[in-house]
Every structure is written in structure tokens, then in C-alpha cells.
Amino acid sequence: MHVCTGCSCLCDDIDLKIENGRISRAYNACRRGAGIFLNISSSRAKPTIDGQQVDLERALQKAQEIIQDSENLAIYGLDTTTLEAQRLAIELAEKKEAFIDDNSTFCLGDFVEMILKKEIPSTTLEEVKNNAYVLFYWGTDPYHSLSRHLSKFTYYPRGGKRQRGYEEDRFLVVIDIRKTHTAKLAKKNARFLKAENDADIIRGFIDALEGRSPKIFQKEIPRILKEMEKGGFNVIFGGLGLKYGLGGDYALLKEMIERMNERSEVYFMPAGCHPNMRGFNELLFEKTGHVNRYSFREKRSSDDFAFHRLLKNDSADTALIIGSDPLNSLPLEYAGKLSEINTIVIDPRETFTGRVAKVTIPSALSGVESGGTMIGADGSRVELNPVFEAEINDEYILKKLLEVV
Amino acid sequence: MPITPMEVYKLLPKTNCKKCGEQTCMAFAFKVINREKQIEECSPLFEEKKYANQKEKLLGLLEPLKEATETGLIVDEERCTGCANCIVVCPVHASEDPYGSGSGYGPKIEDPIYRLEDGVLKIINVKKCRRYGKNRILCVACRENCPSDAISFLEG
Numbered sequence A: 001m002h003v004c005t006g007c008s009c010l011c012d013d014i015d016l017k018i019e020n021g022r023i024s025r026a027y028n029a030c031r032r033g034a035g036i037f038l039n040i041s042s043s044r045a046k047p048t049i050d051g052q053q054v055d056l057e058r059a060l061q062k063a064q065e066i067i068q069d070s071e072n073l074a075i076y077g078l079d080t081t082t083l084e085a086q087r088l089a090i091e092l093a094e095k096k097e098a099f100i101d102d103n104s105t106f107c108l109g110d111f112v113e114m115i116l117k118k119e120i121p122s123t124t125l126e127e128v129k130n131n132a133y134v135l136f137y138w139g140t141d142p143y144h145s146l147s148r149h150l151s152k153f154t155y156y157p158r159g160g161k162r163q164r165g166y167e168e169d170r171f172l173v174v175i176d177i178r179k180t181h182t183a184k185l186a187k188k189n190a191r192f193l194k195a196e197n198d199a200d201i202i203r204g205f206i207d208a209l210e211g212r213s214p215k216i217f218q219k220e221i222p223r224i225l226k227e228m229e230k231g232g233f234n235v236i237f238g239g240l241g242l243k244y245g246l247g248g249d250y251a252l253l254k255e256m257i258e259r260m261n262e263r264s265e266v267y268f269m270p271a272g273c274h275p276n277m278r279g280f281n282e283l284l285f286e287k288t289g290h291v292n293r294y295s296f297r298e299k300r301s302s303d304d305f306a307f308h309r310l311l312k313n314d315s316a317d318t319a320l321i322i323g324s325d326p327l328n329s330l331p332l333e334y335a336g337k338l339s340e341i342n343t344i345v346i347d348p349r350e351t352f353t354g355r356v357a358k359v360t361i362p363s364a365l366s367g368v369e370s371g372g373t374m375i376g377a378d379g380s381r382v383e384l385n386p387v388f389e390a391e392i393n394d395e396y397i398l399k400k401l402l403e404v405v
Numbered sequence B: 001m002p003i004t005p006m007e008v009y010k011l012l013p014k015t016n017c018k019k020c021g022e023q024t025c026m027a028f029a030f031k032v033i034n035r036e037k038q039i040e041e042c043s044p045l046f047e048e049k050k051y052a053n054q055k056e057k058l059l060g061l062l063e064p065l066k067e068a069t070e071t072g073l074i075v076d077e078e079r080c081t082g083c084a085n086c087i088v089v090c091p092v093h094a095s096e097d098p099y100g101s102g103s104g105y106g107p108k109i110e111d112p113i114y115r116l117e118d119g120v121l122k123i124i125n126v127k128k129c130r131r132y133g134k135n136r137i138l139c140v141a142c143r144e145n146c147p148s149d150a151i152s153f154l155e156g
């Protein structure tokens, strides 16, 4: 059994058929996950300096020189690598008084932060499988981003107190701005609320909890609350839609969850997709009390330290990007910014960012070619069980870079 | 997607000549869809020139039957993302593989109905499906819980 690092579900039941030293079949993984195992040799990165292929040794040496000379280093990415590598990257950032940030700034770092600060109660997917009755998917379509979420952990599996299957033992609530694939599953014993405005729906729930008639979904909201009381253990999975719908103001959300908890247990869990994003958030939080956008020189977190802002404001002279391809999602102007400064990319595969980088260092695929630990979206630790053991992995490379600071 | 007996009936000669061994063309149409009869058993359709056009249409209509398993189950792999909802929801898996697919994991029995292979749904052992055999019932659990309509049954 192997662990898939395709998303934050970190499915641990992947069977592989190995023939002549190659993975020829993947069982139990979803399409995205199987793709990682089956296509390990496609578009692999090569060691380069200024776009020219070089020996790995030279690329590493060049990266060491750049790190040594850098005065304002920004470290970014890290959500697809292991805790062990993340720890080294944080150590490097600390020693260099660098900036450090990951995808969670765009993604669900805010939610993870609220959970780590214990501002909202959270739980594990195992508990959800064994106990949860009402399941909210709010602003997230797991069918695409976390394909096996419903089948492995939430709506469909039988477990613990929930042995009778989804039609009797679960109640599905999908809240989204459009009828997503997941929303299509909200049939019997379920509700789909089309969200024009997330805050209005939250107010609707608060109104109903206070005995007033909600202004929207007058029938659905009281029914859902009644089901929640009946179930006793309920969970809200919040996605990017909810985050952006609320525009960074979570006071109402927290109030709603608090009020709901006066009547039945309600937990909140992030539904984000990067496999080890939570791992990075937790490590940085342990060290600094913040989950992302951190400057070790100024010892604080700020929007100004988000990676794209550092680039925009020319705050960094060097960028070290690990297991992430920011140019894939950032506007084109950032390509210029990254090529003006010293950019080092550490990645198992070729990336857009690698094309404008000063140095690229090929690494191993975590989970397939190198082991370690990751933390899934629910905070549980998962030990990877790689198929191969590559000598040159993120840990190895980061240790090399640490040698010179 | 499912082919209805009516669609088949409309393209038959509709003479109720009984050459196929059935009392009516409609009865024959039902059996074709259930794969108890082959379309070739309607000899007038193949022998008489005036039905040539209808025959072509009918053969086209019945094309998917060839790919369908004996339960009339068809999986469109292009549409499948491998969410495994269908595998976990299946009542047969729940009772025969309670700690594997019934609990959300990959199947732990040798011959599950379904399994994910290379990221998409594969039919492994259709004989276990409740739609199969003498005591069949019209279960639709897997189809109903596929978000992308990748599963269909010929008989509806």
C-alpha cells in the first residue's frame, strides 16, 4: 500500500503493480492520483544554469553561491514536499532572515490559522467517517479537487456509529454559487443552497438559531438545523468559494459556528487541495505563531510578505521556489520580475517558473521516489511509503543549501 | 442514454408475423434490449429490401449493446474521474466487503464488481451486481451517485 500525494486526502490505500522496475498499474487511486504514479518519467526537470543544462553538482554549487550572496531571500512553495524538507526550508529562512510563504496565502491558510489558534473547533476525517451526520460542502467542489473525499471519508463510507449508508446516516448540504458536480449529489436527505452571497446565508443560519425567520432559504435553513440537532455531530468543509465569498472577514462565520455548537457539535475543516499545505502551516505556526507570509527579519507576518507582493514591490533579491510553479497562476508581469532576480527552482518536473530561473535543480517526487511525513487537510500525520528511493530529494538539496549559511 | 423498447419497436417491421418466435414485435423489442434475443432473429428485417433503411438505423441504435456487460452496465471512462462514489455506495460491496470498499477504501475482496484501475472505473465482476441473474432487482445506486453520469444502464 502506498500513499498518494495528489491532494490533501493523502489516500493510503494505493496498490501498484511494478513490472521491470516500472509502475505499470495503479489501483484505487483517482484519475489525478493515478496520473502521478503512472507518469513519473514525463517532463522531468534537468539541472540548468541560465537555461543551459549542466551537471547537478554545478547547479547545486551555483545555488549555494546565490543563497550565500543573497540579502533578501524569499522562500516559496513547499506544499508538495514533506515535513522534513519544510523544516529545513524554515531553518534556512530563519538563518538567512528571509521571507517565507506558501500557496496557503491564496488558498485556505486563513482557515488553518483559525483552527490552529483554536478559534473554531475542528476534527479529523476518521472522526467524520465514524460519527458525522450533516456534512456541509461550502464553496468547494471536491469531485474535482479532492476526488475521493466523499467516498473515502465523508458521505458514502460506513464507519463507527454510521453503518446504515448515506441515505439514512448522512445528510448532505452543498452551498455553492453554481450547481457543481458535488451539488448534483444532493438529492434525497440533502439540500443544495445556491449561494449568491455567503454572508447572507450565514446570517440566515444565525437568524434561525436566534428564533427569527431567516431572510433566505426560509424552509431549508430550519430543516438543516433540525437535522444537525438530530445528528449530534456535524461538520462544515469550507473551500475557496467560502473564503473569497467572505472577503477575509470571518467574524460572522465564527459566530455562526459558535451558535451552532450551543445545540449540537459542529466542526469546521478546510477543503484545500495541496497535499502538505497544512504541514507547512503547522510547522511555521509552531515556530512563529503565524501560518504564512512571514519575515524572519521583521519577525512578523504581513500581506506585504506574500510571495507575489514581494515580487511586485521588488522586496526580494533572490527567490527559492520549492515544488511549486507560481508562474502557472500569476500574471505574466511576474515572469519578468522572477527573471530579474536570482531565482532558484527545486522541482521534480519542468515548470514555467523553471524556464525563467537562474538555476533549476531536479528533485524527487515525494511519496513516489522519496519518503517522509505529510499532514493531511484534517491535521493527521501520514507516513509516506515510496516505491523508489531517489538519493537527490528536497531534503538532500536543502541540506546542501544550509551548508553555506 | 438508455435505449428504450419503444425506440427499437419503432424500427421493427411491426407486422407481428411471429417469425422471431415472439407473439408481437413489441415483445421482441423488450427481449432484444434484455439481450434474450438477437436482432438477427427478426428475419423479415434482414431479408426484405424495404426494411433496409430501418435495419441500418436499428443496428446503429443497438451498437452500445455489444459493449455493455450482461447487466446492461456501461462505464464511460472518458467521463470518470475516479471518485469511487459508485464503488463505495454499492450495496453488494457494503455487505461482502465491509472493511474494504464498504468503508471507503479500495476493495479488499478478490472479485469486486468495480475497482479503480489507472484512475478510472473498471468493471471486474459483473456477476455480483444485483441487476444480474434470475433474482435481479433494478438497483441504480452506482449510477445515481456518479457526479459525471459516467455510468449508464441500457434498460434504464
Ligand code: SF4
Pocket (backbone or CB within 6 Å): A004, A005, A006, A007, A008, A009, A010, A011, A028, A029, A030, A031, A032, A033, A034, A146, A147, A148, A149
Ligand atoms: S483523492 Fe487525492 S490523495 Fe486520494 S487518490 Fe485522488 S489525488 Fe490521490
Ligand code: SF4
Pocket (backbone or CB within 6 Å): B012, B013, B014, B015, B016, B017, B018, B019, B020, B021, B022, B023, B024, B025, B028, B041, B042, B043, B044, B045
Ligand atoms: S419477426 Fe420481426 S416482424 Fe415478425 S414479429 Fe418478430 S419482430 Fe415482428
Ligand code: SF4
Pocket (backbone or CB within 6 Å): B089, B090, B091, B092, B093, B113, B128, B129, B130, B131, B139, B140, B141, B142, B143
Ligand atoms: S447496480 Fe447496484 S448492485 Fe449493481 S453495481 Fe451498481 S450499485 Fe452495485
Ligand code: SF4
Pocket (backbone or CB within 6 Å): B075, B079, B080, B081, B082, B083, B084, B085, B086, B087, B120, B121, B145, B146, B147, B148, B149, B150, B151
Ligand atoms: S462515480 Fe462515476 S466518476 Fe466516480 S468512479 Fe464511479 S464512474 Fe467514475
